[in-house]
Amino acid sequence: MKNIKKRLKDRKTAIGSWITIPDPIIVEMMAKSKFDWLAVDLEHSAISISSLQNIIRIIDLSGVFPMVRLTSNDSDQIKRVMDAGAMGIIIPMIKNAKDVKKAINSIYYPPKGSRSVGLARAQDYGEGLQGYLTKLKSQAVIIIQIEHIDAVDNLEEIFSIKGIDGYLIGPNDLSASMGLPGEINHPRVKRKINYINKKAKEMNVSGGQHIIEADIKELKKALNSGTNFIGYSLDIKLFEKALREFKER
Template sequence: MTTRENLKLRIVNHECTIGSWITIGSTVVAEIMAQAGFDWLVIDMEHSAITLDIAQDMIRVIDLCGVPPLVRVGHNQPNIIKRVMDSGAHGVIVPMVNSKTEAQQAVASVKYPPEGFRGVGLARAQKYGQDFEGYRKWNQENSIVIVQVEHIDAVNNLEDILSVSGVDGFIVGPYDLSGSLGVPGQFENPDVQDALEHIQKVSAKKNAISGFHIIQPNIDELESKQMQGYKFLAFSLDIIFLGNHCREKIKSAKLT
């Protein structure tokens, strides 16, 4: 079984996978992260300066390292999603999916007809025109669509969102979710905790793959989220790993 099918199968089987986020537009950073042992990596095109041409180079490097490359697109927009998929992304993470209709649009943007409305192009994903049929079959069966639950509207509509065929799972965006409740960054606020509790209840009811982005690389928090039933876990991001390590080492150096 190739890496291209492996992640989809692990998601379908409700296995826990641990990935991370890349916001620095560098193939070097992408290669370092891809060699670190993560189950998948997300190239963030929402909150970074990464452009499509840079993203395609990063997708290629991650893919060639045997790690599934995903892209967090900047917007639930068919043309954006189509272009990152044509660049070779194995799937997308779509921000601010707050309704069933928006979830349907995200899926349809990834899938070709009749399941979706994605236009046909011949680019890296299709081996530059040499294997469209092979890619079409792979895409319909193995491409990944993860929606982000990061607004109270998404929380309230979560059952409908998770009923959409082709949504493989969801990932909670804790900062934006707390922001939508008027308490940005206050994760222990009762309203935020109530929202998270509701998410867990709906997820269990729908037997859905639930995900969470753990910003600080805290192993205890990672294990806590696993115990709570989260299966698709984003463990920190490149700039946090880099910044924390630099501060830790220079602090140690000044103490010697």
């Protein structure tokens, strides 16, 4: 398994994708597709916490870095997904430095944070707690989503917080917060996205954007732009592309 935390610190590329279908065959196929990371999406799927642990298990045992996108910046949910074996979290709707500090506090144990100590899968059911503490320090990844105009307005203070490993732009929600829902190619939205990436480079923060469509040309464009944390499509869009190509034959 690649150490995504170290890759982001060294400004190296980490390409992943998203799991929204809680089916072991789909997850296993995705995990064998040479992604650096896979994120289970709790925000926009019907995946339950009980299904989540089995999905993480498949990703983990396939040698891929397991992440979870939360439904919100919720301390209890962070604790549960980390205990289930996630090594990284993607936090939606970050708007200010206070939000970032809350997430960091929730993922780590005292004295760095306030997370309650459990003996679940992550801690090898009680037999590997000390090893997990070491692993948490060296590998846990916190990705913040910049997807609201408030976050753009507070970008410098957000990127100044030590403890985040990268950012991910959410173009659809960003456009909606600007009164332009879905208009991700609108000049105003594109200017904000360019500003986010430019400020990140200035402040040496890793990050990038979720490429929703399964389009290799867009992936190459993102890589050439200098961004290094890239979400490439998601399970349902990869499936949808194959079906669309069949229908349009």
